[in-house]
Amino acid sequence: MTTPLSIVQAAYAAYGRHDVNAILDLVADKVDWKLVGPPQIPYTGQRNDKAEVATFFTQLEQTDDTLLFEPREFIESGDHxxxxxxxxxxxxxxxKLIETEWVHVFTVVDGKIRRWRGFADTAARFI
Structure with a gap:
């Protein structure tokens, strides 16, 4: 049985393989996707469909060099x-080297990611 937790874990596994297409397969056609942060960081802001989410990952790759990305704890409650x-x-x-804890909040409906919010210390890159 597919659960919201298994969908989210599959998305992180795909990210670990650098398989953006597999992530996009888990995202709803219309999505509410937002990384909260200042507009000086190209990949922050609102995304509303799969093409825009794909752009998010392209901008992330072009802007930052990720050395370690580690999901540490998963908390499931219904669709969230x-x-x-x-x-x-x-x-x-x-x-600049950035080290930050982060929080991602997903809503999964009918086996698809319908909403995502990302929060991290985006100011760390400017201090």
Whole structure:
């Protein structure tokens, strides 16, 4: 049986393989996808469909060099999954090492990710 937790875990496994197409297969055609952060970071802001989510991943890849991306805890409640994790990477433009904990909040309906919110210390790249 497919559960919201299994969908979210499959998305992280696909990200670990750098398989954006597999992630997009798990995303609803119309989605509410947003990384909260300042507009100076190209991949922050609202995305509303699969093409825009694909752009999110392209911009992420072009902007930062991820050294460690580690989901550490999964908390499931009905259609919602909250994931707590840690990131270490380099902001290419600033040449700065970033280390931050992050929180991702998913809503999964009918086997598809319908909503995603990402929160991290985006100010760490500018300090």
């Amino acid at each position: 999954v909250v994931v707590l994790g840690f990131l270490r990477g380099t902001a290419r433009a600033e040449g």
